Amino acid sequence: MSLFTKARQRLILFMMLPSAVLCWSFADDFFMITKQLDIFTGVYREVNQYYVDDVNPGQLMKTGIDGMLKTLDPYTNYYPESEIEDYRMKHVSTEYGGIGASSFRKGDSIIVYEVYEGFPAQAADVRVGDLLVSVNGRSIKGLGPDEIDELIKGQAGTPVKLGLSRYGESQPIEKTITRGEIKVKNVSYYGMLNDSVGYIRLDKFLQNCYSEVHDALVELQKNAGFRSLVFDLRGNGGGLLEESVQILNLFVKKGELLVTQKGKTEGASNTYYAKAEPIAPDIRVAVLIDRNSASASEITAGNFQDLDRGVVIGQRSYGKGLVQQTRPLTYNAQMKLTVAKYFTASGRCVQTRIYHHRNDDGEAVTEVPDSLMQPFKTRNGRTVFDGSAVYPDRYLPPADTSNIARSLLRGFILFDYASRYRQENASIAAAETYSFSDADYARFMEYLDTRHYSYSTQTETAFSVLKETAQREKYYTGMNREIESLGKALNHDKAADLRLFKNELKAALEREIVVRYHFQTGKFKYMFRHDPVVKEALAVLGDVALYNAILKGEGEYKVIGKPKK
Numbered sequence: 001m002s003l004f005t006k007a008r009q010r011l012i013l014f015m016m017l018p019s020a021v022l023c024w025s026f027a028d029d030f031f032m033i034t035k036q037l038d039i040f041t042g043v044y045r046e047v048n049q050y051y052v053d054d055v056n057p058g059q060l061m062k063t064g065i066d067g068m069l070k071t072l073d074p075y076t077n078y079y080p081e082s083e084i085e086d087y088r089m090k091h092v093s094t095e096y097g098g099i100g101a102s103s104f105r106k107g108d109s110i111i112v113y114e115v116y117e118g119f120p121a122q123a124a125d126v127r128v129g130d131l132l133v134s135v136n137g138r139s140i141k142g143l144g145p146d147e148i149d150e151l152i153k154g155q156a157g158t159p160v161k162l163g164l165s166r167y168g169e170s171q172p173i174e175k176t177i178t179r180g181e182i183k184v185k186n187v188s189y190y191g192m193l194n195d196s197v198g199y200i201r202l203d204k205f206l207q208n209c210y211s212e213v214h215d216a217l218v219e220l221q222k223n224a225g226f227r228s229l230v231f232d233l234r235g236n237g238g239g240l241l242e243e244s245v246q247i248l249n250l251f252v253k254k255g256e257l258l259v260t261q262k263g264k265t266e267g268a269s270n271t272y273y274a275k276a277e278p279i280a281p282d283i284r285v286a287v288l289i290d291r292n293s294a295s296a297s298e299i300t301a302g303n304f305q306d307l308d309r310g311v312v313i314g315q316r317s318y319g320k321g322l323v324q325q326t327r328p329l330t331y332n333a334q335m336k337l338t339v340a341k342y343f344t345a346s347g348r349c350v351q352t353r354i355y356h357h358r359n360d361d362g363e364a365v366t367e368v369p370d371s372l373m374q375p376f377k378t379r380n381g382r383t384v385f386d387g388s389a390v391y392p393d394r395y396l397p398p399a400d401t402s403n404i405a406r407s408l409l410r411g412f413i414l415f416d417y418a419s420r421y422r423q424e425n426a427s428i429a430a431a432e433t434y435s436f437s438d439a440d441y442a443r444f445m446e447y448l449d450t451r452h453y454s455y456s457t458q459t460e461t462a463f464s465v466l467k468e469t470a471q472r473e474k475y476y477t478g479m480n481r482e483i484e485s486l487g488k489a490l491n492h493d494k495a496a497d498l499r500l501f502k503n504e505l506k507a508a509l510e511r512e513i514v515v516r517y518h519f520q521t522g523k524f525k526y527m528f529r530h531d532p533v534v535k536e537a538l539a540v541l542g543d544v545a546l547y548n549a550i551l552k553g554e555g556e557y558k559v560i561g562k563p564k565k
Helices: 003-050 057-070 081-091 145-152 209-220 241-248 296-306 403-410 413-424 438-448 458-472 476-490 494-500 502-527 532-542 544-552
Strands: 077-079 095-098 101-106 109-115 131-135 159-165 173-178 180-183 187-192 197-202 228-232 257-263 270-273 284-289 311-314 322-328 334-343 353-358 364-367 375-377 383-385
Touching: 003 057, 057 077, 077 081, 081 334, 101 145, 131 145, 145 159, 187 209, 187 502, 197 209, 197 532, 209 241, 228 532, 241 257, 241 270, 241 296, 257 296, 284 296, 284 532, 296 311, 311 532, 311 544, 403 413, 403 494, 403 502, 413 438, 413 502, 438 494, 438 502, 458 476, 494 502, 532 544
Parallel strands: 197 228, 228 284, 284 311
Antiparallel strands: 077 334, 095 180, 101 109, 109 131, 131 159, 159 173, 187 197, 257 270, 257 334, 322 334, 353 364, 375 383
């Protein structure tokens, strides 16, 4: 055999080796998958056939699938055919046939929580705080929320009869309401805060949110003095990535790189650019975020920051840098599957949690440690970091809530009193000027005498720990008089707390009461008077030198969200 022939054989063998290894690896993976599926099928078959009690095969399978997916991350979920409509409502679109009201369960009661402005429930004078008693003559006692929703929702133009119980009414109220096509907007409010500053509140990134933001922005631009925008993404848990990209394109120039999506497969990877000329390329923008701003909200806020296109104000965002796709399954089921991570314009990923590190309950316990956070540069050279969500340029701590306010909110006592107030007062002043008077507050304090609520102050909690520690360490006997005397001195006085936290409780009551009369629009108009984050945004936008200094990275704004050493 010639030297050339031997060399050619070696070359062919060398070229075949990777393919052989790949085939072996694929065969090994295929065997492991087949083996595990066979085991799972065997367990499922044995339980269904031999378990002592009857089991629901569909529910058993869903529980098994849910348990498997829970080990991955909270966003990978399975939806059988029966839950597809709920999935669509939560993650894609909020259009449905119904009356335009939402409710919640309190004990055995279903209570109207919100009435949407401009829809059939409002036209029929359904009120926040009404108790739902029956639907189409059928008692709802014992029914779950999903079953009640199914009874109330239906094709637009068809009637539904509700039985309601209302404070101050001795008999149930019956209302026959014609269902409408309910389109809960992504933009819950927009308007001018003053002569030069507009405001847009975006609650979610579902279908049509780009169009809603676009139309709101066009309307604001009709105001001759419009120069700046407060773009409020607080509490916005995200939604559709493409909608976020289109919204960013309203403010940034065509061709700008916005998001890079990287997954395991080619189909899960993508790069998104601004495709059109912006309609608002020069206005000053303040983007508001908080701990519940996630996903598409973070794409939007993060890119305003990375491109130095606007100032981000509020608290650090949630930290979700994962992308999901909906995958169709057999029998009309679907799965929402995490397929990629996204990276903002600077190249950073905001994902904070590492889901493969879990505690005994299966919860992710590890966040990216400060030592592993990598720096990235914004367009103007400011330093931002990955692995730590979106840290605002101007940080404001979340508002403190007193223990007495928490107790009254958790027990729905403020909610109930606002519903009662609505029944006793036919009208109130405009949301911009309404105020709960001192006489009103005195009556509220009298009402609280009829309601049970309890709470502990932080001082009392600390004292309990001190007392338990003294007893455990055998010091209590020698100092029990002093400890008990201290305990009596620290014991809170509800009446004194009602006076001490009067302003906080009055503001909470005013918010609840305004919604009863002026709905969502009134809620925002009232909020603007008291919201410290909106006030901060107005201050920054009104100070052009400060606004520009932040975006240029001058002084303290050179590094944003620096990790701890």
